[in-house]
Amino acid sequence: QEPIPTDYDIAQSTDMEPIWELVEPWGLGLDDLQYFGEYTAKVKQHAIERLREQAEDKEQNLVLVTGMTPTPKGEGKTVTTVGLGQTLNHVGEEAMIAIREPSLGPVFGVKGGAAGGGRSQVLPMEDINLHFTGDLHALTSAHNLIAAMLDAKISQGDDLDIDINNVSWPRAIDMNDRALRETVVGLGGKTGGTPREDSFLLTAASELMAVLCLASDLGDLKERVSRIIVAYNEDGDPVTVDDIEATGPATMLLRDAIKPNVVQTIEGTPALVHGGPFANIAHGTNSLVADKTAFGMGDYLVTEAGFGSDLGAEKFMDVVCRKGDMTPNAVVLVASVRALKYHGLDQWPVDYDEIDEAGVEAVEAGFSNLDKHATNLQKFGVPVVVSVNRFPDDTDEEIQAVLDHCREDLGVRAAESNVFSDGSEGGVDLAENVIEATEESNEEDFRMLYDDEDSIKEKIHTVATEIYGADDVKYTGGALDDIEQMNDLDFDDYPVVMSKTFHSLSDDASQKGAPEGWELEISEVYPSAGAGFLVALTADALTMPGLPARPAAADMDIDEDGNISGLF
Numbered sequence: 001q002e003p004i005p006t007d008y009d010i011a012q013s014t015d016m017e018p019i020w021e022l023v024e025p026w027g028l029g030l031d032d033l034q035y036f037g038e039y040t041a042k043v044k045q046h047a048i049e050r051l052r053e054q055a056e057d058k059e060q061n062l063v064l065v066t067g068m069t070p071t072p073k074g075e076g077k078t079v080t081t082v083g084l085g086q087t088l089n090h091v092g093e094e095a096m097i098a099i100r101e102p103s104l105g106p107v108f109g110v111k112g113g114a115a116g117g118g119r120s121q122v123l124p125m126e127d128i129n130l131h132f133t134g135d136l137h138a139l140t141s142a143h144n145l146i147a148a149m150l151d152a153k154i155s156q157g158d159d160l161d162i163d164i165n166n167v168s169w170p171r172a173i174d175m176n177d178r179a180l181r182e183t184v185v186g187l188g189g190k191t192g193g194t195p196r197e198d199s200f201l202l203t204a205a206s207e208l209m210a211v212l213c214l215a216s217d218l219g220d221l222k223e224r225v226s227r228i229i230v231a232y233n234e235d236g237d238p239v240t241v242d243d244i245e246a247t248g249p250a251t252m253l254l255r256d257a258i259k260p261n262v263v264q265t266i267e268g269t270p271a272l273v274h275g276g277p278f279a280n281i282a283h284g285t286n287s288l289v290a291d292k293t294a295f296g297m298g299d300y301l302v303t304e305a306g307f308g309s310d311l312g313a314e315k316f317m318d319v320v321c322r323k324g325d326m327t328p329n330a331v332v333l334v335a336s337v338r339a340l341k342y343h344g345l346d347q348w349p350v351d352y353d354e355i356d357e358a359g360v361e362a363v364e365a366g367f368s369n370l371d372k373h374a375t376n377l378q379k380f381g382v383p384v385v386v387s388v389n390r391f392p393d394d395t396d397e398e399i400q401a402v403l404d405h406c407r408e409d410l411g412v413r414a415a416e417s418n419v420f421s422d423g424s425e426g427g428v429d430l431a432e433n434v435i436e437a438t439e440e441s442n443e444e445d446f447r448m449l450y451d452d453e454d455s456i457k458e459k460i461h462t463v464a465t466e467i468y469g470a471d472d473v474k475y476t477g478g479a480l481d482d483i484e485q486m487n488d489l490d491f492d493d494y495p496v497v498m499s500k501t502f503h504s505l506s507d508d509a510s511q512k513g514a515p516e517g518w519e520l521e522i523s524e525v526y527p528s529a530g531a532g533f534l535v536a537l538t539a540d541a542l543t544m545p546g547l548p549a550r551p552a553a554a555d556m557d558i559d560e561d562g563n564i565s566g567l568f
């Protein structure tokens with residue numbers, strides 16, 4: 001069997017169209033774009049507004065792509081999002097794609113890039129996965145400008161009476177660097193500032209990322225930035241970005257980042273790639289601006305939410321659709337033979353060799369995880385289509401076992417997908433199932449899991465028991481005091497973004513399948529006042545991931561002609 005060319009080789013061998021030619025039939029003209037080379041552009045505000053208006057009187061088909069609990073390598077949501085978008089166009093629909101932009105953390109870590117793969121990629125993949133249009137760099141700079149101005153206030157005397165033991169704004173870097181998780185700043189005597197404990201988070205977890213993804217335009221972005229809470233004073237009252245006079249400069253740094261990026265797929269489908277929050281430590285979906293722009297360009301929008309449906313999809317339904325007034329028409333639940341075996345073999349840590357050697361009985365033993373994700377998604381009242389993302393070594397017997405189980409035991413639509421190896425040719429069955437599901441969907445049936453008026457504890461309890469399968473919730477540390485403070489600050493009507501491991505439906509990474517008989521532990525609850533949601537931290541949620549001893553970076557290189565290898 002011919003070795004499958006690398007993602008990079010496939011990308012390099014694809015002839016791209018100049019971006020202005022590619023998007024012209026989709027309603028974007030030459031002066032609607034701010035160019036970053038021949039193949040990448042940002043959509044200007046006036047064009048966004050025009051497209052949003054055009055979308056008002058168009059029927060929308062919003063398709064969310066989510067997944068079962070993945071192995072650490074990921075099971076193909078982004079590949080499926082790109083592949084399904086391509087295929088819908090291939091079968092005569094007009095479909096747009098919206099995905100998140102990659103963080104350098106995973107690029108150089110374990111998962112690699114986030115531009116899809118195989119014959120379902122967005123291009124130019126090396127630009128998108130590295131510096132792209134600078135949005136992550138802009139967010140990192142804006143985040144750290146706020147941190148620097150805050151410490152300048154603290155160390156040079158401030159009228160804000162800031163409690164240096166109650167600073168909630170860390171520093172940020174777009175790199176997985178565990179050594180920066182817990183730091184001490186302000187050392188060096190009088191000129192060094194005021195010594196205090198600090199920390200770094202990955203830029204994807206910065207509240208500025210969430211704000212960028214939920215803001216409707218630059219004015220809204222600025223207003224949201226101004227509300228971000230960076231610390232509390234000695235009376236326990238919030239100190240905001242506006243209080244430290246950082247609203248203007250931080251927003252200025254994000255002037256271009258608020259505009260969605262437009263690129264193309266291998267088969268020439270336009271894709272909006274914008275915003276990059278992860279779904280374990282943040283809300284996990286691309287920007288609303290990208291969604292709303294895409295609605296004005298096509299009849300279908302295929303978009304993704306990170307990690308398993310317990311994370312990205314739940315937040316998409318309960319937070320993003322709430323804030324964006326959107327209703328999904330179908331949900332694609334990506335399953336893979338390797339993830340099913342990972343759960344069936346009850347592995348922790350993952351052993352890919354054991355997975356490769358295991359047979360169909362291991363696949364069947366892993367159905368408990370897929371079933372929980374499928375039945376969870378049905379609670380939102382949106383038709384579910386399982387996409388069995390076929391990997392090279394999967395056997396027909398293994399694939400058929402999954403399809404039969406979904407159709408006969410779960411009673412949900414299911415299709416084999418080969419969009420990685422074959423592009424749209426490999427996605428026709430999936431696309432037909434998705435089209436049927438959207439036609440069958442009734443937007444009246446869509447329901448979020450909780451109401452704004454529910455208490456903070458009720459919201460957390462609902463997600464924990466309905467989605468994660470917990471019997472109950474236990475609050476440790478200062479979590480109950482945090483909730484009281486949120487109520488005092490009138491944040492109790494905010495939706496809740498849970499920060500939880502993506503390795504398990506539970507808060508224990510080692511628990512595979514559909515864990516039962518456990519309680520979710522909440523250790524902290526804090527406000528993202530700019531984003532307009534609360535974040536609830538569970539046991540081991542890390543906002544600064546680390547690199548493995550031998551990260552993916554170790555296999556990356558560039559030659560003197562600029563040819564890259566090892567990027568995927």
Ligand SMILES: Nc1ncnc2c1ncn2[C@@H]1O[C@H](COP(=O)(O)OP(=O)(O)O)[C@@H](O)[C@H]1O
Pocket residue numbers: 007067070073074075076077078079080111112113114115116117118307389390391392420421568
């Ligand atoms: N069907 C497939 N065959 C081979 N590799 C695949 C397939 N689907 C995805 N991959 C690879 O697996 C990794 C995870 O895919 P990705 O779409 O990024 O997953 P997710 O978005 O769910 O994290 C990527 O390196 C991707 O290229």
Ligand SMILES: O=COP(=O)(O)O
Pocket residue numbers: 074077078111114277278279280284305306307308
């Ligand atoms: O937030 C995580 O996203 P992926 O699952 O696409 O890596």
Ligand SMILES: [Mg+2]
Pocket residue numbers: 074077078079114
């Ligand atoms: Mg992805």
